[in-house]
Amino acid sequence: MRDNPHMSHRLPERDKPWMMRTYAGHSTAARSNALYRGNIAKGQTGLSIAFDLPTQTGYDADHELARGEVGKVGVPVAHKGDMHTLLDGIPLDQMNTSMTINATAAWLLALYIVCAEENGIDAAVLQGTTQNDIIKEYLSRGTYAFPPAPSMRLIADTVAYTVEHVPRWNPVNISSYHLQEAGATPVQEIAYAMSTAIAVLDEVRPRVGEDRMGAVFGRISFFVNAGVRFVEEHAKLRAMAALWEQLGRERYGVRDEKQLRFRYGVQVNSLGLTESQPENNVQRIVLEALGVTLGRNARARAIQLPAWNEALGLPRPWDQQWSLRIQQVLAYETDLLEYPDLFEGSKVMDGLVAQLLEGARAEMARVEEHGGAVDAVPYMKASLVESHRERIARIESGEQVLVGVNRFTETEPSPLTEDGGILVVDPAVEAEQIAALEQWREARDADAVRAALDELARVAGSDENIMPATIAAARAAVTTGEWAQCLRDAFGSYRAPTGVGAAAAGGRAESEDVMALREEVGRVADQLGRGLKILVGKPGLDGHSNGAEQIAVRARDAGMEVVYEGIRLTPAQIARSAVDEGVHVIGLSILSGSHRKLIPDVLDALRAAGAGEIPVVVGGIIPEADAEPLRAAGVAAVYTPKDFELTRILRDVVALVAERNGIAATA
Amino acid sequence: MSGAELGARLRERDLGAAPAALNLLENRAPARRGEIAALLAEVAPRRLGGEAPAHVVGVTGPPGAGKSTLLSALVRVWRERGRTVGVLAVDPSSKRSGGALLGDRARIDADPADRGLFIRSMAAGERLGGLAPATRVAAQALAAAFDVVVVETVGVGQSETEVAEAADTVAVVVQPGSGDVLQFLKAGIMEVPDVLVVTKADLGAIAERAVRDLRAALRSLGDPAPVVAVSSVPPVAGIEELADALDERRARLDLRAARTRSRRLGALADYVAEHGERGLRALGGRRAAERFLAEQDAALEGPALVRALEARAAG
Numbered sequence: 001m002r003d004n005p006h007m008s009h010r011l012p013e014r015d016k017p018w019m020m021r022t023y024a025g026h027s028t029a030a031r032s033n034a035l036y037r038g039n040i041a042k043g044q045t046g047l048s049i050a051f052d053l054p055t056q057t058g059y060d061a062d063h064e065l066a067r068g069e070v071g072k073v074g075v076p077v078a079h080k081g082d083m084h085t086l087l088d089g090i091p092l093d094q095m096n097t098s099m100t101i102n103a104t105a106a107w108l109l110a111l112y113i114v115c116a117e118e119n120g121i122d123a124a125v126l127q128g129t130t131q132n133d134i135i136k137e138y139l140s141r142g143t144y145a146f147p148p149a150p151s152m153r154l155i156a157d158t159v160a161y162t163v164e165h166v167p168r169w170n171p172v173n174i175s176s177y178h179l180q181e182a183g184a185t186p187v188q189e190i191a192y193a194m195s196t197a198i199a200v201l202d203e204v205r206p207r208v209g210e211d212r213m214g215a216v217f218g219r220i221s222f223f224v225n226a227g228v229r230f231v232e233e234h235a236k237l238r239a240m241a242a243l244w245e246q247l248g249r250e251r252y253g254v255r256d257e258k259q260l261r262f263r264y265g266v267q268v269n270s271l272g273l274t275e276s277q278p279e280n281n282v283q284r285i286v287l288e289a290l291g292v293t294l295g296r297n298a299r300a301r302a303i304q305l306p307a308w309n310e311a312l313g314l315p316r317p318w319d320q321q322w323s324l325r326i327q328q329v330l331a332y333e334t335d336l337l338e339y340p341d342l343f344e345g346s347k348v349m350d351g352l353v354a355q356l357l358e359g360a361r362a363e364m365a366r367v368e369e370h371g372g373a374v375d376a377v378p379y380m381k382a383s384l385v386e387s388h389r390e391r392i393a394r395i396e397s398g399e400q401v402l403v404g405v406n407r408f409t410e411t412e413p414s415p416l417t418e419d420g421g422i423l424v425v426d427p428a429v430e431a432e433q434i435a436a437l438e439q440w441r442e443a444r445d446a447d448a449v450r451a452a453l454d455e456l457a458r459v460a461g462s463d464e465n466i467m468p469a470t471i472a473a474a475r476a477a478v479t480t481g482e483w484a485q486c487l488r489d490a491f492g493s494y495r496a497p498t499g500v501g502a503a504a505a506g507g508r509a510e511s512e513d514v515m516a517l518r519e520e521v522g523r524v525a526d527q528l529g530r531g532l533k534i535l536v537g538k539p540g541l542d543g544h545s546n547g548a549e550q551i552a553v554r555a556r557d558a559g560m561e562v563v564y565e566g567i568r569l570t571p572a573q574i575a576r577s578a579v580d581e582g583v584h585v586i587g588l589s590i591l592s593g594s595h596r597k598l599i600p601d602v603l604d605a606l607r608a609a610g611a612g613e614i615p616v617v618v619g620g621i622i623p624e625a626d627a628e629p630l631r632a633a634g635v636a637a638v639y640t641p642k643d644f645e646l647t648r649i650l651r652d653v654v655a656l657v658a659e660r661n662g663i664a665a666t667a
Numbered sequence: 668m669s670g671a672e673l674g675a676r677l678r679e680r681d682l683g684a685a686p687a688a689l690n691l692l693e694n695r696a697p698a699r700r701g702e703i704a705a706l707l708a709e710v711a712p713r714r715l716g717g718e719a720p721a722h723v724v725g726v727t728g729p730p731g732a733g734k735s736t737l738l739s740a741l742v743r744v745w746r747e748r749g750r751t752v753g754v755l756a757v758d759p760s761s762k763r764s765g766g767a768l769l770g771d772r773a774r775i776d777a778d779p780a781d782r783g784l785f786i787r788s789m790a791a792g793e794r795l796g797g798l799a800p801a802t803r804v805a806a807q808a809l810a811a812a813f814d815v816v817v818v819e820t821v822g823v824g825q826s827e828t829e830v831a832e833a834a835d836t837v838a839v840v841v842q843p844g845s846g847d848v849l850q851f852l853k854a855g856i857m858e859v860p861d862v863l864v865v866t867k868a869d870l871g872a873i874a875e876r877a878v879r880d881l882r883a884a885l886r887s888l889g890d891p892a893p894v895v896a897v898s899s900v901p902p903v904a905g906i907e908e909l910a911d912a913l914d915e916r917r918a919r920l921d922l923r924a925a926r927t928r929s930r931r932l933g934a935l936a937d938y939v940a941e942h943g944e945r946g947l948r949a950l951g952g953r954r955a956a957e958r959f960l961a962e963q964d965a966a967l968e969g970p971a972l973v974r975a976l977e978a979r980a981a982g
Contacts, residue, residue, distance in 0.1 A: 147900055378731070489901075490901065491900075491901065492900045492901040493776075500768050518764055518765075521766075522765070526696075529693075529694035529695055529696035529699055530690070530693040530694050530695060531693075531765075531767075531790055531792075552768060553768075555766065556761060556764065556766035556767060556768050557761070557764050557766060558764065558766060559764045559765045559766040560766050561766065561767050561769055561788075561790045562766065562767065562768050562769060563769045563770045563788055564768060564769075564770065565770050570779065572779040572780065573777075573779045575779070576777075576779035577770075577786075579686050580685070580686050580785055580786055580787055581686075581769070581770075581786075581787060581788060582686050582687075582689055582690040582693070582787070
């Protein structure tokens with residue numbers, strides 16, 4: 001029996017574990033390098049670089065929009081010098097590096113290639129992944145920089161380039177991860193990821209020729225999410241593998257079994273991690289990791305796990321170590337890797353997969369009717385806002401249980417959070433990075449920079465592949481902001497749809513609470529003489545707009561006039577809109593940790609605009625230690641993820657408007 | 668600040684008065700009617716010594732046609748030409764909750780330090796047809812202070828009729844490949860606007876076909892309205908031509924007649940909103956009311972006309 005692994009209930013030899021990573025990076029390249037070396041010493045087998053928001057959106061640290069964001073959610077990399085510092089002492093010919101980078105992926109890949117080259121390492125041996133999926137940036141994550149058409153061109157150019165010159169690189173990691181974070185159901189996650197992959201492959205096809213499509217197909221990987229409903233999540237991955245293989249055979253004529261294999265990495269769910277009783281997140285993370293490893297036929301190639309305290313703020317090295325140890329226990333202590341696929345022949349699993357496949361195919365057809373993934377962005381965005389709203393309504397009503405949040409909320413004080421329990425980035429980092437950037441600009445050959453940017457501009461306006469000119473610019477010491485500005489000039493800028501306008505009203509969320517709130521909104525509006533008007537704003541570069549969108553939709557459902565202008569607004573823009581629009585209250589949402597700088601900036605801008613009397617409330621990942629200084633600075637109220645009842649937040653907001661306008665409460 | 672003071676500031680082209688003026692004009696409390704009338708009296712032709720010199724431009728079209736991107740580019744051209752611009756963007760309200768999401772359509776790109784540009788969203792409220800209750804009077808008030816006042820609405824088939832009553836010129840924005848506007852024009856459901864704008868000219872052949880089809884339809888209707896193809900993304904094209912085409916149509920307009928008609932229709936709409944069909948019957952019906960308004964002083968502002976109608980109805 002042992003001779004035939006297909007007939008046996010055991011594998012002839014234990015499988016090798018998946019690649020283990022930790023999504024990491026903050027402050028500066030030097031400090032992140034130290035963090036990476038520490039992680040590798042602890043047994044991490046691949047790198048996963050988190051870039052800060054200015055780097056992700058193509059701004060240098062001294063740009064107005066970068067204020068407060070430098071080094072916050074990741075590491076700033078402004079030029080090849082930063083890349084050298086970041087990867088110092090790490091053998092790039094052996095390392096497998098994943099970069100969460102999208103709008104500026106071509107640029108960061110070029111910096112990586114040049115860094116290797118200057119260390120005497122040929123690009124042909126480099127292994128790793130650039131996320132490089134712009135559709136989900138429009139849909140969920142918000143770090144886009146250019147309009148859809150030139151963005152898709154940049155993606156296709158990197159694919160066409162790497163498949164010939166960096167053949168072991170995964171140029172695109174189609175990310176359904178962020179769709180689930182934005183509220184996607186499993187069916188939506190599968191369908192929108194596959195539709196995005198089709199859009200990318202169709203864009204690449206004319207660049208490489210039919211005979212290379214197999215090689216291209218084999219290098220497209222996925223980055224998926226896994227929620228706590230881990231049985232269904234496992235079925236989702238099996239469904240994706242089936243769809244992917246079918247797509248390769250039927251649409252792209254791929255025959256090679258290896259090229260047809262569905263390859264994916266995972267970061268498990270953050271949306272379901274809670275701020276209340278945060279220690280419970282550990283078991284959520286373990287179960288989610290099980291979901292993507294349990295069945296051998298659809299097991300993840302690479303895993304990175306969030307830390308237990310993500311909903312509180314940035315994790316410390318110790319918190320990340322804990323998550324790495326979860327992976328190691330699962331891979332090395334349990335018997336998981338000793339068996340063939342656990343679910344082959346399972347009625348339950350086959351049934352689940354079939355059901356998901358049917359739903360996903362129908363949804364993919366709908367995307368196709370909208371003209372494919374690029375044109376269907378507004379449709380998909382509105383659908384996600386809708387799903388997310390249903391999820392929140394289920395949690396508010398108690399239909400969906402979140403332990404420690406809407407059920408079993410009695411708790412002992414947690415010793416884990418006594419000292420705050422999070423990492424705080426030194427605010428001096430921003431000034432440090434700006435000073436270093438100025439030095440860099442002075443020290444380099446200005447003529448070479450000019451020439452490289454001129455060539456980049458020429459190529460941007462042509463049909464040529466963007467990569468050679470981008471790599472030349474990286475060699476010439478061009479900065480991230482300069483590269484992106486050159487392309488912004490060529491391509492124009494873009495604002496993605498918010499999806500809130502198309503989100504249907506009411507539905508199941510039409511609870512008595514909402515109706516009561518609507519009565520109150522009407523009463524206050526009558527007293528005010530006009531509609532109760534609220535500005536929902538997202539200052540800074542943080543593109544995680546899900547929370548702001550849900551508040552905006554619920555406020556409309558409660559009868560308010562809502563001004564929501566999307567992401568990436570400067571404090572001056574928010575203040576100007578508040579004044580011109582004549583709003584009664586402002587709600588700001590920030591998840592990037594830059595609230596300590598940006599919120600006071602907005603308050604200052606309001607005062608400068610003569611609108612200091614408009615009350616401001618703030619929501620987001622705001623550590624308790626930061627809430628008090630914000631209130632002292634003039635913020636009327638601070639809401640964090642544990643305030644999950646949107647209607648209650650809005651009831652407070654209406655009461656605040658009434659109070660500030662001298663309107664008496666109802667008896 | 669009182670309504671009269673706000674009106675005086677607008678008349679003196681103090682653009683900083685616009686937000687507070689709009690807050691007042693949107694106020695529906697009966698107690699504020701006097702203030703609103705005082706504000707509008709300050710910017711009425713009698714006080715200005717003629718019609719407000721601004722060019723009031725209506726921009727309308729179906730959702731997703733690219734109106735806001737177009738407006739961003741158009742506003743940039745006007746600002747480069749040294750003209751101040753006030754934008755009134757009207758969004759539909761939810762029938763169920765009365766709430767509204769404003770400014771959600773890709774927001775107009777604006778420099779927050781630019782004092783010569785003012786953007787205000789308005790919820791359409793319960794009134795059908797595209798305009799918010801205060802849009803007409805807001806446009807009249809801003810016209811005293813700004814060089815260009817834009818009234819933007821969403822829709823096709825009905826909205827441009829109301830916009831046409833509030834604006835000097837109307838541009839209807841069409842996305843290539845969607846046949847709605849073409850069908851509505853041919854069927855006469857929609858009035859012919861001053862300028863038809865085909866967006867997304869960068870799409871090439873589809874946009875060219877849309878322009879050809881619209882021109883053919885206009886020819887068969889015997890209307891010489893220009894059709895302008897624009898691309899709001901680089902390479903930007905057609906925006907200067909559009910601004911010129913609108914100015915040209917405006918130059919041909921009998922401004923006094925158009926504005927007088929606008930004020931009278933606005934007053935009648937306000938009167939009907941307040942007093943309903945019964946109020947209309949008290950005036951002897953819509954035709955009689957229109958005849959009565961035609962006999963009034965052409966320089967009278969909206970609230971004065973409403974008062975005249977009320978006095979007439981009271982007999």
